[in-house]
Amino acid sequence: MQTLESLVLGRPVSGTAAPVQLFNPSTEEAVAEIRSGGIDFGAVLAYARGSGGPALRALSFAERGALLKALSAAIHAERENLIELSILNAGTPRGDAKFDIDGATGTLAYYAALGESLGDRRVLADGDGAQLGRTARFWGQHVLVPRHGAAVHINAFNFPAWNMMEKAACALLAGVPVVEKPGTSTALLAARIARIVHDSGLLPAGAWQFIAGSVGDLFDHLGAQDAIAFTGSSRTAAVVRGHRNVVAKNVRVNLEADSLNAAVLAPDVESSSETYALFLSNVALDMTQKSGQKCTAVRRILVPKERVAEVRADLVAALGKVKLGDPAAADTRMGPLASKAQFDDVRAGIGRLASHAEIACGGSQPARERGYFLAPTLLVARDAHGEIFHADEVFGPVASLLPYSGSAEEAAALVALGGGGLVASAYSNSSEWAERIVLDLAPWHGRLWLGSDRMAEQSLPPGMVLPASIHGGPGRAGGGEELGGLRGLAFYQQRTALQGFKSQVAAFAPPEAAAAR
Ligand code: NAP
Numbered sequence: 001m002q003t004l005e006s007l008v009l010g011r012p013v014s015g016t017a018a019p020v021q022l023f024n025p026s027t028e029e030a031v032a033e034i035r036s037g038g039i040d041f042g043a044v045l046a047y048a049r050g051s052g053g054p055a056l057r058a059l060s061f062a063e064r065g066a067l068l069k070a071l072s073a074a075i076h077a078e079r080e081n082l083i084e085l086s087i088l089n090a091g092t093p094r095g096d097a098k099f100d101i102d103g104a105t106g107t108l109a110y111y112a113a114l115g116e117s118l119g120d121r122r123v124l125a126d127g128d129g130a131q132l133g134r135t136a137r138f139w140g141q142h143v144l145v146p147r148h149g150a151a152v153h154i155n156a157f158n159f160p161a162w163n164m165m166e167k168a169a170c171a172l173l174a175g176v177p178v179v180e181k182p183g184t185s186t187a188l189l190a191a192r193i194a195r196i197v198h199d200s201g202l203l204p205a206g207a208w209q210f211i212a213g214s215v216g217d218l219f220d221h222l223g224a225q226d227a228i229a230f231t232g233s234s235r236t237a238a239v240v241r242g243h244r245n246v247v248a249k250n251v252r253v254n255l256e257a258d259s260l261n262a263a264v265l266a267p268d269v270e271s272s273s274e275t276y277a278l279f280l281s282n283v284a285l286d287m288t289q290k291s292g293q294k295c296t297a298v299r300r301i302l303v304p305k306e307r308v309a310e311v312r313a314d315l316v317a318a319l320g321k322v323k324l325g326d327p328a329a330a331d332t333r334m335g336p337l338a339s340k341a342q343f344d345d346v347r348a349g350i351g352r353l354a355s356h357a358e359i360a361c362g363g364s365q366p367a368r369e370r371g372y373f374l375a376p377t378l379l380v381a382r383d384a385h386g387e388i389f390h391a392d393e394v395f396g397p398v399a400s401l402l403p404y405s406g407s408a409e410e411a412a413a414l415v416a417l418g419g420g421g422l423v424a425s426a427y428s429n430s431s432e433w434a435e436r437i438v439l440d441l442a443p444w445h446g447r448l449w450l451g452s453d454r455m456a457e458q459s460l461p462p463g464m465v466l467p468a469s470i471h472g473g474p475g476r477a478g479g480g481e482e483l484g485g486l487r488g489l490a491f492y493q494q495r496t497a498l499q500g501f502k503s504q505v506a507a508f509a510p511p512e513a514a515a516a517r
Helices: 041-057 061-076 079-090 094-118 162-174 184-200 234-241 244-248 274-292 305-320 340-354 387-391 408-416 431-444 485-492 502-506 511-515
Strands: 006-008 011-013 020-024 029-034 138-146 151-154 178-181 208-210 227-231 252-256 261-265 298-304 357-361 377-381 398-404 421-427 445-451 493-501
Touching: 006 184, 020 079, 020 184, 029 079, 029 184, 041 138, 041 178, 041 208, 061 079, 061 094, 061 162, 061 184, 079 094, 079 184, 094 162, 094 184, 094 274, 094 485, 138 485, 138 502, 151 162, 162 178, 162 184, 162 227, 162 485, 184 208, 227 234, 227 485, 234 244, 234 252, 261 274, 261 408, 274 298, 274 305, 274 398, 274 421, 274 445, 298 305, 298 408, 305 357, 305 377, 305 398, 340 357, 340 377, 340 387, 340 398, 398 408, 408 421, 408 431, 421 431, 431 445, 485 493, 493 502
Parallel strands: 151 178, 151 227, 178 208, 227 252, 261 298, 261 421, 298 398, 377 398, 421 445
Antiparallel strands: 006 011, 006 208, 020 029, 138 493, 357 377
């Protein structure tokens, strides 16, 4: 059986510990294995800081952007093979596999273009300069410079391609070397992409390392210039943030964790409107794309009380049209859950929700004899305020309808019970209703998506993370922030206030550098 290798200190390394198997979730057959251990993590970080960092910092933004562009092309060239690996180890139908893989290459290409637009500079200005003294001779200017550490990226199982490369794109463009660790259960795809990057020889030595398996004692070796960007569950996020050495050294940490994303239907939306059709199709898509294993997938559907029966019937009909089955078949829209652990967790979660709700469709029974298949499950809450709906993230094709009065204030208060989320979507053609809910929802979310007839035709769904907009959210969602154009680089840079003689200070921040931000 294939053993997935780490790529550290410039070479592939097979681990030494007992193997952990990776499975095909459609057939339950083992497809590869990973062995942790056998890696000197202190040396891995030293290699990144000592070789990768200086080499990246010697390049301009345009040169780093050119590397990202070439990486995007190298990965894209193997797209068909990558899709097959995704189907094999993550159970994704082709469309879902493309969503992940094209998301990775698209994000690299986006940051490549940003790098090109920044040209041959190596420092970014942060805002305008300011006169600090009696005259303009004493001047201040904030600048952003690459930190001299390594970026450790801990990624979740659900987007092995996109999650790894969206983080890498920002760090590498900022001038910081990366150490990537994928979620183990779906690491086949991530390992292949890591190998493409490694074998391409495009990146300087030490700029790209990949760990198959556990991170061992890596966190013990982190220092003040290093950073951890984590994506995964709140539980693991707390372990990462609370690590003794991470706390002691004030290692920079960005957390992207769970989120009980909400979709809110306003009372003004008529059944015949484009907005209502958009609401239905987006909710059904979110529940079934990647079998609902999407951090941005809708989990709570707020619907005015008198519309619950209508929405329930329409959603059950829409979900019934989603063909569940073999992800390799061309007409399959939804595959299995990605692993046995996921399958067991989601079944147990449906059981917990069902004790406070009525099941409108689906349920916790396996949808096929073999493989980790579950049908899309829609529940109708008995009490929209029930704590379980706002606290229990069932990470699968599962969402609950929550009846509310129709008031924007009540909807916002219910959504806020989730304790902070990645994205909320609100559907209304009333600008007054939308304005009321925006001010109450925005503090709880990194992204707010407003659906209406006016944008329906051109919109991309709320579950889609776009590199131009920030990704992350407060509270339960981890309190982190990624992407968002150049904002995504700031985590890997030091913001420093330069103070001194104006022409000396301003030379680090030519006017066009500030304008580019
Ligand atoms: P997870 O179990 O928390 O694992 C996340 C990552 O952390 C994996 O790479 C895992 O490695 C690693 N890990 C586990 N224990 C660790 C430790 N003690 N120290 C360092 N790393 C450790 O989450 P998951 O099951 O992969 O992902 C599902 C969750 O992620 C869901 O809750 C979902 O909402 C969330 N998620 C959030 C976002 C976002 O952007 N906010 C995106 C995707 C997913 P192993 O796999 O080897 O255990």
